[in-house]
Amino acid sequence: MNETTPALAIAAHGLVKRFGANTAVAGLDLDVRRGEMFGLVGPDGAGKSTVIRLLCxxxxxxxxxxxxxxxxxxxASAEVKRRIGYLSQNFTLYGDLTIDENIEFFAELHGVGGWQARRDELLAFTRLTPFRRRLAGALSGGMKKKLALACTLVHTPELIFLxxxxxxxDPVSRGEFWSILSGxxxxxxxxxxxxxxxxxxxRCHRVALLYRGRVMRAGTPAEIRAGLPGRLYRLEAPSLPAAYRVLAAGRPVEQLVLYGDRLHLWSPTGAEAEARAAVAQLDxxxxxxxxxxxxxxxxxxxFIGLLGAEGASDEKAKI
Ligand SMILES: Nc1ncnc2c1ncn2[C@@H]1O[C@H](COP(=O)(O)OP(=O)(O)O)[C@@H](O)[C@H]1O
Ligand SMILES: [Mg+2]
Structure with missing residues (x-):
């Protein structure tokens, strides 16, 4: 980085994208700093992929x-394209080409000189070297993603969109994938x-919660967590599904959430009396x-609390 390098990798203001009558991105402001891992989070249809395609x-x-x-x-979109990498949601590898050949293909597409050394480096980095002669079509989901990531990085971009x-x-490969991202x-x-x-x-440095093409909240995960008004309680009872059924009747949907092995009660006003009442009701x-x-x-x-506060709690099922 030199003195003229801007501190922001991305600075977007008021971005709008419509598809016919559907507004996929509805006035989006976003700042991403150089060197950070920024997460754009939101349910299906929130506009995540459209934002990425706009920014690419x-x-x-x-x-x-x-x-x-x-x-x-x-x-200057040509200048931008040369410096970025994009791993699309439905990325395509060539199934009838080997790992080596796929990377070679993308290197030539980007006009990378001396790509053999870069390929070796990326294979080592993504731990794919022992499999380099395997056909891409025969790889597991996790290995395909690692190969796609290697292809995205072949021209040494400064900024990547994933x-x-x-x-x-799978969960095991996911851990490895995250350690590669840290690298x-x-x-x-x-x-x-x-x-x-x-x-x-x-796990991101900063995140933006995206909903209906707008950023609802942005900041570090800690800042966003601190921004939920009121208090949150964890309820314990012998059967959480049974407890959920009894307590859900008569409570706003965003105030009681069952996550498999945890039952959370949110009091927007921060009243401990609400938690005491729920416990008494169960007893x-x-x-x-x-x-x-x-x-x-x-x-x-x-996120669930904010969706509820905006009268959109029907959407929580999609998260
Ligand atoms: N090419 C397109 N043509 C028409 N509608 C689109 C197109 N791409 C996305 N959309 C619509 O825009 C909205 C946001 O989609 P998308 O950006 O794919 O959301 P996400 O990636 O968060 O799931 C959705 O309502 C989707 O149907
Ligand atoms: Mg998407």
């Missing part, structure tokens, strides 16, 4: 402006990724012994 210069916005790596996206990179990757960051590359998984977003219904404990919200709790 693959779609023209109907309104707004963006600077990417210091260049005006509309005026659209749902961990979707379709990319350590080399100074900026990462903008999208994910529908809020637990994954907690009375013969579903005790019940207890409650105040906890720190997760990003998921915040």
């Amino acid at each position: 210069g693959l779609l023209k916005p109907d309104d707004g402006a963006a600077r990417v790596l210091g260049f005006d996206l509309l005026g 659209d749902e990179p961990s979707t379709g990757v 990319i960051l350590a080399q100074g590359v900026t990462i903008l990724m999208t994910t529908p998984y809020l637990d994954e977003a907690e 009375t219904a013969g579903l005790g012994p019940a207890r409650f404990q105040e906890i720190t919200p997760t990003l998921e709790d915040v």
Whole structure:
């Protein structure tokens, strides 16, 4: 980085993209700093992929402006394209080509000189070297993603866009994928990724919660968690599904959320009396012994709370 390098990798203001009557991106402001891992989080249809395609210069916005790596996206899209990498949600590898041949193909597409050394480096980095002669079509989901990532990095981009990179990757490979991403960051590359998984977003430096093409909240995961008004409680009872059924009747949907092995009660006003009342209700219904404990919200709790506060709690099922 030299003195003229802008501190922001992405600065977008008022971006709008419509598809017919459908506004996919509705006045989006976004700042991504150099060297950070930024997560764009939101349910299906929130506009994540459209934002990425706008920022890569693959779609023209109907309104707004963006600077990417210091260049005006509309005026200098060729300059931008040379410096970025894009791993699309439905990326395509050549199934009848080997790992080596796929990387070679993308290297030539980008006009990378001396690509053999870069390929060796990327194979080592993504731990694919032992499999380099294997056909891409015969790889597991996790290995395909690693190969796609290697292809995205072949021209040494300064900024990469990863659209749902961990979707379709099994949990074990996901851990490895994240450690590879940390390695990319350590080399100074900026990462903008999208994910529908809020637990994954907690690993980003900063995140933006996207909903209906707008940023609802942006900041570090800690800042966003601290922004949920009121208090959050974890309820304990012998049967959480039974407890959920009894408590859900008569409570706003966003205030009570069952996550498999956890039952969360959100009090927007922060009244502990609400948690005490819920516990008493369970004991009375013969579903005790019940207890409650105040906890720190997760990003998921915040998102569900915010959706509820905006009268959109029907959408929470999609997260
Ligand atoms: N090429 C397109 N033509 C028409 N509608 C589109 C197109 N791409 C996206 N959309 C619509 O824009 C909205 C946002 O989509 P998308 O950006 O793919 O969301 P996400 O990636 O968060 O799931 C959706 O309503 C989707 O149907
Ligand atoms: Mg998408």
